[in-house]
Amino acid sequence: GGPVDDYAGEHVLLGNHENIGHWLLYFFSRLRVLEAAAEAGGPVASALASARIVVGESVKPLHLDCLARAGVDPSRIVRIPKGRYARFERLWVPSMVCGVSGNEVIYWAPGTVADIRRRLGVSAPRGAGKRRIFLSRRGARWRRLDNEDAIARVLATRGFEEVDAEIG
Secondary structure, three states: OOOEEEEEEEEEEOOOOOOHHHHHHHHHHHHHHHHHHHHHOHHHHHHHHHOEEEEEOOOOHHHHHHHHHOOOOHHHEEEEOOOOEEEEEEEEOOOOOEEEOOOOOEEEOOOHHHHHHHHHOOOOOOOOOOOEEEEOOOOOOOOOOOOHHHHHHHHHHOOEEEEOOOOO
16 A cells, blocks of 8 residues: 555545536535535534545635635645545545436436535526526537637627636
């Protein structure tokens, strides 16, 4: 084995992913499981209320901002260094709030997106969704568009607003 770091006390594995969408839906949404445990009361609730949140060292500033907006104090965040082993006195691993069907279609628990919006203080779209949004892939590692600039120009003439979800 390699070097091992010991962590005393209660910890919750949140995890991280470089893609903001994947991170919000797979990892950030685990906060919902913690909240449900807290609402149930008892010793688990008190342990989780003060538990430290475990993420990887490569967690992005945007992800840390999301945690702060959700009420997670930065002093509770533990960043696990890449290439090291971690040993915890107690580690809670909340379930992910999605599942994969046999045909690889992913289903999220009802209310997951609404819960993410609530935690981030983002209101749901009103009305019939009048904004037309083009999500840029310029900063993406995979599935970039070779002619994204040209596509964005054409879409702008049709009332689309370009959004770069990786800013931050």
